[in-house]
Amino acid sequence: AARLQEYAGEGLRTLVLAYKDLEESYYEDWAERLRRAALGSAQTVYDQYFITLYNIVYTSLPVLAMGVFDQDVPEQRSMEYPKLYEPGQLNLLFNKREFFICIAQGIYTSVLMFFIPYGVFADATRDDGAQLADYQSFAVTVATSLVIVVSVQIGLDTGFWTAINHFFIWGSLAAYFAILFAMHSDGLFQMFPNQFRFVGNAQNTLAQPTVWLTIALTTVVCIMPVVAFRFLKLDLKPELSDTVRYTQLVRKKQKTQHRCMRRVGRAGSRRSGYAFSHQEGFGELIMSGKNMRLSSL
Incomplete structure (x- = not known):
């Protein structure tokens, strides 16, 4: 217990010296709390x-x-x-x-x-x-x-x-x-x-x-x-492995976007194919009635 208390005290002093903004009184406070804990109980957490x-x-x-x-x-x-x-x-x-x-x-x-x-x-x-x-x-x-x-x-x-x-x-x-x-x-x-x-x-x-x-x-x-x-x-300051992983993610996103654009393009061509398959002028003939036969009297 005495050696453990000595090591704990040295560890606390090391922590205090590592943080430059802490004063010496902080270490004395923690050391006092450590002594009180050691007197109260010798159990570990x-x-x-x-x-x-x-x-x-x-x-x-x-x-x-x-x-x-x-x-x-x-x-x-x-x-x-x-x-x-x-x-x-x-x-x-x-x-x-x-x-x-x-x-x-x-x-x-x-x-x-x-x-x-x-x-x-x-x-x-x-x-x-x-x-x-x-x-x-x-x-x-x-x-x-x-x-x-x-x-x-x-x-x-x-x-x-x-x-x-x-x-x-x-x-x-x-x-x-x-x-x-x-x-x-x-x-x-x-x-x-x-x-x-x-x-x-x-x-x-x-x-x-x-x-x-x-x-x-x-x-x-x-x-x-x-x-x-x-x-x-x-x-x-990314490392080379970070850059490679990022490049791989960008490539995957680009491939996914390219596939989606190809699907949209194919769907659009199917919807508009009928409209562009006829020649100009048939609508006018139908509306004018020139293509209809006259009924016999």
């Missing part, structure tokens, strides 16, 4: 079952599917543009800079996923007026936010969707909620009363609108900077 299942069930398969099936452009386009292989050969996609960017994003996301529910639960109440801020409700809220944020992030990183990607991402979310409700059910409590003591906590927590609003707020705040950064990068 996530239980041991969630940590194990998170690494094995909830997030491993979507990442595996993305790594196996994802591709920037179709293989035919890769042969047309050999320069698409240069980023991999020059280690532009995985280097120290990209590694530290991922670390910074992870720190940013973890801080928000902890302190947003922490701030909301400070004054939140249930529908019946009882206090919402208890340990298990907070753990369920943070864990649900974590799984959803990671799944959304994996979806944003996926450039080539297949049925397997959909199955693993949506299946991981379904497996999380199924296991979560099972761990807080009466059946596991009757079989293992010492391990699964919080019966019905997940159902009661996720039935509160405040909890879902907190999860939605956490997800948006964690994901929106990533979306904004990628949008600006795509607009201001």
Whole structure:
């Protein structure tokens, strides 16, 4: 616990130094809150079952599917543009800079996923007026936010969707909620009363609108900077793979428009063909009666 507290204090100081506008008093404030939390309880936010299942069930398969099936452009386009292989050969996609960017994003996301529910639960109440801020409700809220944020992030990183990607991402979310409700059910409590003591906590927590609003707020705040950064990068400094994908989309739209114009042209020629198949003058003969025979008297 002492070493964990030391590491947490060093991490907080690193965060404060990273944000230049924060003063030294901010660090002292967070350190004091950390000491109070350490004196009050030595429990972790996530239980041991969630940590194990998170690494094995909830997030491993979507990442595996993305790594196996994802591709920037179709293989035919890769042969047309050999320069698409240069980023991999020059280690532009995985280097120290990209590694530290991922670390910074992870720190940013973890801080928000902890302190947003922490701030909301400070004054939140249930529908019946009882206090919402208890340990298990907070753990369920943070864990649900974590799984959803990671799944959304994996979806944003996926450039080539297949049925397997959909199955693993949506299946991981379904497996999380199924296991979560099972761990807080009466059946596991009757079989293992010492391990699964919080019966019905997940159902009661996720039935509160405040909890879902907190999860939605956490997800948006964690994901929106990533979306904004990628949008600006795509607009201001696109990579070659982005240009190739955009060119492919433009070609598909042009082919679709050309097919529609050909269909309209064929339909128009059928409607107007009868009008242009006659010679001029027959209408005047019919109206004047010159082509009609006189009846015999």
